[in-house]
Amino acid sequence: MKTLVVLLLAALALFIAKNRFLSFRSQTPADYTGTGPVFKMKEVLNGEILSEGLIYGPNGKMSNSFVARMIGKWDGNTGTLAEHFTYSNGKQMTRKWYLTLGTGNTFTAMADDIVGEGKGTISGSTVKLTYRIILPEDAGGHTLDVTDWMYLTENGVIMNRSEMRKFGIKVAELIATMRPAPEVKSAHVPGSNGYDAHAEQRPLQ
Incomplete structure (x- = not known):
C-alpha cells in the first residue's frame, strides 16, 4: 500500500512538472528578447483589426469559433481596444480593453469582465x-486565470494563443489570428469626357 502511494505521488509530481516546464506555460518573455518584427503596441493594436478564432474545451475538441472586428485607439500611452465578437453558436459579445503603457516594456490592461488589472510584458515580437x-x-x-500570448509575424498578422485555467487545471484554449483590415479603395465614375472630378466615389467590391 505504501509503495502504491509513493508511485501515485511520483506520478502526480511528474504530471505537475510536465505541465509547468514542458508546456505552453513554460515560455517567458525573456525567451523572445531580440526577436522581430518588434511588437509596437501603439502601431500594431491601432485602427481596425479583423480576427478569426477557435475555442477548444478541456477534452481538446473545438467547442466554438468566432469572427471579430476590433478598433484600436491611442492617446499618448493610454489606449482602448473595442472588440465585437460573433460566435458560431449565434451569440454576439462586445467588450473593450483599456490599455496603459508602463515603464520599460510593461503595460496594464483592464476591462469590465476582468478582476483588477491584467499585467503585460512586451518582448521582441511578442506580448504576454x-x-x-x-x-x-x-x-x-x-x-478563470488566463494567459495570453500574441506573436507578431513578418506580414503584420498577429497569432494569438490563450490558455484558461480553473484551480490550476486547463479548461479551455483559444487560438486566433488578428490582422489589419484592408484599406477600402475607391473607383472614379467617368463622365462624358472620361473623367468627372465631381463623380460619386464608390468602394470597390
Whole structure:
C-alpha cells in the first residue's frame, strides 16, 4: 500500500512538472528578447483589426469559433481596444480593453469582465498578458486565470494563443489570428469626357 502511494505521488509530481516546464506555460518573455518584427503596441493594436478564432474545451475538441472586428485607439500611452465578437453558436459579445503603457516594456490592461488589472510584458515580437476573467452567466459565470500570448509575424498578422485555467487545471484554449483590415479603395465614375472630378466615389467590391 505504501509503495502504491509513493508511485501515485511520483506520478502526480511528474504530471505537475510536465505541465509547468514542458508546456505552453513554460515560455517567458525573456525567451523572445531580440526577436522581430518588434511588437509596437501603439502601431500594431491601432485602427481596425479583423480576427478569426477557435475555442477548444478541456477534452481538446473545438467547442466554438468566432469572427471579430476590433478598433484600436491611442492617446499618448493610454489606449482602448473595442472588440465585437460573433460566435458560431449565434451569440454576439462586445467588450473593450483599456490599455496603459508602463515603464520599460510593461503595460496594464483592464476591462469590465476582468478582476483588477491584467499585467503585460512586451518582448521582441511578442506580448504576454495574464489576467483573471469572469465569464458571462450563460457560460457558467466562472472566474478563470488566463494567459495570453500574441506573436507578431513578418506580414503584420498577429497569432494569438490563450490558455484558461480553473484551480490550476486547463479548461479551455483559444487560438486566433488578428490582422489589419484592408484599406477600402475607391473607383472614379467617368463622365462624358472620361473623367468627372465631381463623380460619386464608390468602394470597390
